[in-house]
Amino acid sequence: MPSTLPPLTSLTAAGCTAVITTAAGTWPLSLAVGLAAAVLAVRAGVGRRVLAAAAAVLLPLGLSLLMLHGLFFPEGRTVLAVWGPARVTAEGLTFALESGTRTGACVMVLLLFSFTVSAPDLVAALAGRGLPPQFGFVLASALTLLPAMAGRLDNIRAAQEARGLVLRGGMLSRLVGVRLQMVPLVLGLIEDSGSRAQALEARGFGGPGPRTSYREVADPPAGRRFRTALLLFAAAAVALRLAASWPVAGPS
Amino acid sequence: MSQQSLTLPATGPGSGAGSAKARRIRRVLELAGAAAIAGTYVFLVLTQPADIANGPASFSALVALGGFFLGAVLLIAAALPVLPTSTLVLMPVALVLNVVLGQLMGSTGLPFYFDAIGTVLIAVLAGPAAGAATGALSSIVWSFFNPTVLPFAAGAALIGFLAGLAARSGLFRRFYLAPVAGFVTGILAGVVSAPIAAFVFGGTAGLGTGALVSAFRAMGDTLLAAITKQALVSDPMDKAIVFAIAAMLVYALPRRTTVQFPFVRRFRVLAGTAPETPEA
Numbered sequence: 001m002p003s004t005l006p007p008l009t010s011l012t013a014a015g016c017t018a019v020i021t022t023a024a025g026t027w028p029l030s031l032a033v034g035l036a037a038a039v040l041a042v043r044a045g046v047g048r049r050v051l052a053a054a055a056a057v058l059l060p061l062g063l064s065l066l067m068l069h070g071l072f073f074p075e076g077r078t079v080l081a082v083w084g085p086a087r088v089t090a091e092g093l094t095f096a097l098e099s100g101t102r103t104g105a106c107v108m109v110l111l112l113f114s115f116t117v118s119a120p121d122l123v124a125a126l127a128g129r130g131l132p133p134q135f136g137f138v139l140a141s142a143l144t145l146l147p148a149m150a151g152r153l154d155n156i157r158a159a160q161e162a163r164g165l166v167l168r169g170g171m172l173s174r175l176v177g178v179r180l181q182m183v184p185l186v187l188g189l190i191e192d193s194g195s196r197a198q199a200l201e202a203r204g205f206g207g208p209g210p211r212t213s214y215r216e217v218a219d220p221p222a223g224r225r226f227r228t229a230l231l232l233f234a235a236a237a238v239a240l241r242l243a244a245s246w247p248v249a250g251p252s
Numbered sequence: 253m254s255q256q257s258l259t260l261p262a263t264g265p266g267s268g269a270g271s272a273k274a275r276r277i278r279r280v281l282e283l284a285g286a287a288a289i290a291g292t293y294v295f296l297v298l299t300q301p302a303d304i305a306n307g308p309a310s311f312s313a314l315v316a317l318g319g320f321f322l323g324a325v326l327l328i329a330a331a332l333p334v335l336p337t338s339t340l341v342l343m344p345v346a347l348v349l350n351v352v353l354g355q356l357m358g359s360t361g362l363p364f365y366f367d368a369i370g371t372v373l374i375a376v377l378a379g380p381a382a383g384a385a386t387g388a389l390s391s392i393v394w395s396f397f398n399p400t401v402l403p404f405a406a407g408a409a410l411i412g413f414l415a416g417l418a419a420r421s422g423l424f425r426r427f428y429l430a431p432v433a434g435f436v437t438g439i440l441a442g443v444v445s446a447p448i449a450a451f452v453f454g455g456t457a458g459l460g461t462g463a464l465v466s467a468f469r470a471m472g473d474t475l476l477a478a479i480t481k482q483a484l485v486s487d488p489m490d491k492a493i494v495f496a497i498a499a500m501l502v503y504a505l506p507r508r509t510t511v512q513f514p515f516v517r518r519f520r521v522l523a524g525t526a527p528e529t530p531e532a
Contacts, residue, residue, distance in 0.1 A: 022317070022452075025310035057398050057457075064462030065455045072469040085470050099454025102313075103400065110399035134332050134340055135389075142344035142393045149352050182353060182497075183504045186373070189348065190509055193341040206337045238314055245311040 007122040008129070009223040014113035016234040018106040023234075023241040030101035037108035046115045053111050054104070062100050069096040119143045124215040133211055156184050278330045282381075285326030289406045289444065292319025296447040300476050312451035317403055320448065324388040324405035327413075331385035338512070339378040346370035347390040351397075353497075364490040367401075371408060372415040372434075372498040376424055379515040380416025387412035403452050407445035411437055415495065420515075424499055425523040434495025435488040442487030446480040455479075461486055 005013070021033050041050040069092040076089025123136035157165075160180050166173070200206070296316055349370030371390055375383025387408030395402035418424065418433035449456050454475070456462050461482055468478035502510060502522060510516050 019314075019317075022313055023310055025313075053397060057400055061400070061453065061455070061457045064457060065453075068455045068462050068466050068469065072466045074469060074472050095454065103453055107399045110395065110402075114396040114399075132329075132333050134335070135328070137340065138343045138347075138389050139393055141341070142347045143396065145344050145348050146351065146397075149348050153352060179500070179504075182501065185352070186349065186501050187505055187509070189345045190342070190505065193345050194338065194509075194512065197338040197341045200341065201337050238318075241310055241314060 006217060006219050006223050007117050007125045008219065009227055010113050010117055011122065012227045012230050014109050016230040017109045019234045020237045021105045021109075022102060023237040025098065025102060025241075027098050027101040030098075030105040033105040034101065034108045037105070037112045041108075041112045041115070044112075044116050046112075050108070050111045050115050053115070054107055057107055058100075058104050061103060065096040065100050069093070069099075120215060121217050124213050125217045125219070127211065127213060128217065137205075152188070153181065153185060156181050160184075274334075278334065281326050281330035285323045285330060287323075288319055288326060289323035289410070292316060292323065293444055293447060295319070296451065297476070300447075300451075300474070312447070316447050316451050320403060320406035324391070324409055327384050327406075327409050328388050331381040332389075335378075335382055335385065336514075339374075339382045342374050342378060342382075343386050343389055344393075346374040346386045347393050349373060350390050351394065364486070364493060366490065366494055366497075368408065368411050368491070368494050369497055369501075371412045372494055373501055375412045375415035376419040376498055376502050376521060377510065377513045377516060378416075380413045380420065382515075383412030383414075383416035384409040385412070400453065400457065403448045404445055407441050407448070410444055411441045411491065414440065415498070418495075419521045420519045422520070424502065424521055427496075427499055427503075430495045430499040431492040434492040437495070438488035438491030439484060441491065442483030443480060445487075446483045447476060449483075450476040450479045456482065 017033060021030050024030075038047070038051065041047045070088060071086040071092075073087070073089045073092025073095065076087065076091040078090035079087055080090060080093075081088040119140055123140045126139075127133055127136045160177075165177055165180055168174075292315065296312055296319075300312065347370060350367055353366065353369040368387070371383060371387045374386045387410070388405045391401050391405035391408045401408075414437040415433070418430075418437070423429040423433040456465055456479065464482040464485060465478045468481050469475070473481065510522060516522060
């Protein structure tokens with residue numbers, strides 16, 4: 001599952017691909033990028049997880065866009081059908097397709113990155129590039145805390161149910177149930193973080209000065225050149241787009 | 253840059269003469285971040301494409317992404333290096349709470365998103381700078397699972413910052429004032445986030461909010477106007493509830509836990525919390 005690319009290279013590749021796709025803004029390219037990301041995800045062995053996460057994000061957005069622009073698009077001129085106040089226009093459907101595929105491509109590429117990158121490697125690489133170590137700590141800590149949370153919430157629910165909590169009924173009893181689960185969870189997490197802060201402080205976390213990383217992340221020069229080329233390409237795409245559609249008349 | 257030692261309380265001004273320059277740099281970064289966000293918003297509203305029939309505005313999307321991302325990064329850079337460890341370890345907790353409590357509240361079937369409970373909680377306990385950094389960082393970490401929240405980092409930072417300001421000015425001392433502060437925060441955050449939804453995504457992610465936008469579009473509004481109006485309908489209500497939940501959680505925590513935070517002691521954020529050592 002771990003990516004063969006160094007973390008910074010895959011981060012740059014994902015970010016630049018998303019930027020270039022956004023700058024280009026044509027749906028065939030977006031569709032191709034999204035499909036390519038899906039194929040890469042399947043080949044990396046994370047296809048199921050990437051596609052599930054992407055579907056959870058993209059399906060509501062896609063349906064919402066289709067309803068919004070498919071039925072109501074006052075700027076549309078080519079009317080295909082009229083039902084009462086709703087007008088199906090070709091321009092509206094194109095707009096929904098364009099924005100949907102553009103977002104879809106970016107989501108697929110970024111999910112491919114985040115599901116294949118190794119979080120410790122990424123944090124070490126970022127710290128090596130001069131980012132504050134605090135950033136790396138927050139990133140790594142949150143990424144490891146999040147999966148552990150589902151189990152903790154299950155334990156709290158089981159404990160409260162053993163004490164007679166019933167998670168059914170109307171809105172009010174549900175809200176009471178939510179409160180009975182929330183308070184222990186928040187209290188436990190804040191208590192934990194207090195002791196974690198003391199442990200970190202005792203190990204010099206807040207102190208000034210340089211840090212030594214125990215984790216060496218390989219960064220071959222070929223990857224560095226590839227990154228530079230990608231960044232230049234993305235910058236050129238953004239510059240072209242900005243120059244091509246700079247608002248001429250200013251405020252309209 | 254200006255790291256406090258182990259024993260000093262964290263966010264107090266005047267924690268050493270040597271940090272005066274660092275404080276100035278930090279202030280400049282904060283102002284630059286806020287200016288980047290405000291400038292991007294004004295620019296987007298002034299130059300919004302009059303005719304979107306030619307396809308989604310890639311130009312506006314790029315400007316929105318770049319400007320808001322720059323603002324969020326500047327705010328993080330200003331706040332992160334000076335936060336004390338006790339606040340820093342709360343940030344992952346805030347993110348986890350944003351996600352988990354959001355899902356928990358979602359299980360009650362209420363039509364709101366509740367994705368800022370953790371951010372507001374941290375802002376109340378640790379102050380505006382911590383709140384802003386938490387909001388922005390939360391969006392970055394959350395984007396590992398849902399990349400569409402990344403462009404909203406600036407709006408999340410604004411929510412955290414305003415929640416911290418509300419706490420500092422004592423709005424969490426009275427339980428009924430917290431939702432009012434949330435309502436005002438929701439108005440500002442909704443207006444700032446609307447261009448992202450309009451230009452980057454071309455709409456909103458939820459079906460309920462999408463229906464609302466459709467209704468405004470049917471009346472002939474532009475996309476940005478329709479989404480701004482939708483945000484003005486949903487966001488203040490959502491943030492009012494989020495602030496009320498955060499207040500409920502803060503008061504449900506034991507006093508022993510809440511008074512550990514220097515911000516809570518110094519500004520007497522919570523009702524009945526007398527400062528242990530009287531400060532100026």
